[in-house]
Amino acid sequence: LAKTIERAQYSFKKKFKRDRRAIRDANDRLMGDHRGVGIHRADIVIEAIFEDREVKRKLYADIEPKMKTGAILATNTSSIRLEDLSDCLNDPGRLVGLHFFNPVALMPLVEIIHGEQSDETAVQKALAFGRNIGKLPLGVKSSPGFLVNRILMPYIVEAVTMLDEGIPPEVIDRAATDFGMPMGPIELADAVGLDICKHVAEILSEALSMELPANLKSLPKDRLGKKSGQGFYQYSKGKPIKNKKASWPEPQLVQDRLILRMLNEATACLREGIVREKDLIDAGVIFGTGFAPFTGGPLEYIRNTGIDALSEKMQRLEDQFGERFRRDAGWELL
Known part of the structure; x- marks a missing residue:
């Protein structure tokens, strides 16, 4: 986690250059939480672990009970269909895809994946989230590899x-x-x-x-x-x-x-x-x-x-x- 925060701080300095206030504000918004104690407050939880269906499902089983009603669970999967991930959830409608491209700081596109059971409100919120973070959100149907x-x-x-x-x-x-x-x-x-x-x-x-x-x-x-x-x-x-x-x-x-x-x-x-x-x-x-x-x-x-x-x-x-x-x-x- 320390290395991740260190990389993020490096990215902030590179992006904002000499704007110390912008660098400080970005750092202030970044909080380490390796135990996930703040999950219950989150409007959106983004999963970004390795492309392994069972590992992702195991993580969802652990974090979904901690999520508040209406919160979105977003996966950064690059190839796995949402239908192969959502059936382990009590509320499969909350799962959407939020597929970023590397390097994330430079690539403008983010695929917003909607599955057969994805709630339309969750999809629209995910699209709005993509726009709010300065990305070009593209709505894509859940299918192998997406677009x-x-x-x-x-x-x-x-x-x-x-x-x-x-x-x-x-x-x-x-x-x-x-x-x-x-x-x-x-x-x-x-x-x-x-x-x-x-x-x-x-x-x-x-x-x-x-x-x-x-x-x-x-x-x-x-x-x-x-x-x-x-x-x-x-x-x-x-x-x-x-x-x-x-x-x-x-x-x-x-x-x-x-x-x-x-x-x-x-x-x-x-x-x-x-x-x-x-x-x-x-x-x-x-x-x-x-x-x-x-x-x-x-x-x-x-x-x-x-x-x-x-x-x-x-x-x-x-x-x-x-x-x-x-x-x-x-x-x-x-």
């Missing part, structure tokens, strides 16, 4: 699949950044943590029939990405060591495989009504993944590039690589 991770993970998994095929990581990342992504998927996976990527991919693979590539299935314990100094890249002073001369004979094919996985998943989210307002899918993906902003987002990119032209690419990729490139029925809704 952002649902679209992002197939992109990362495809990248790791290409690694399995012998394509250099530098080529894969360059294909993504040439398209307009802020960071390549291999470096992104290392930054997030390969253990976390694996865990989220395993959860999504059950629901989306997504096969995990060998490089994620057999993950050495000492190769967790940037945080361990070695992932798909080796790291020196926090920076990846890259071979700038790495090449591959078909860089456009690499880019197509990456981007079309994201586009196809975005149309699936459109078809399933994952976001309450379909026009916000593009905004959510831009703010949540950094998807090339100048394109207007994945759905707008499809419209502007041409559905027929992209559908032909999808068909060629399906013929070459299989069903994961089969065009989703959501394309018909564009």
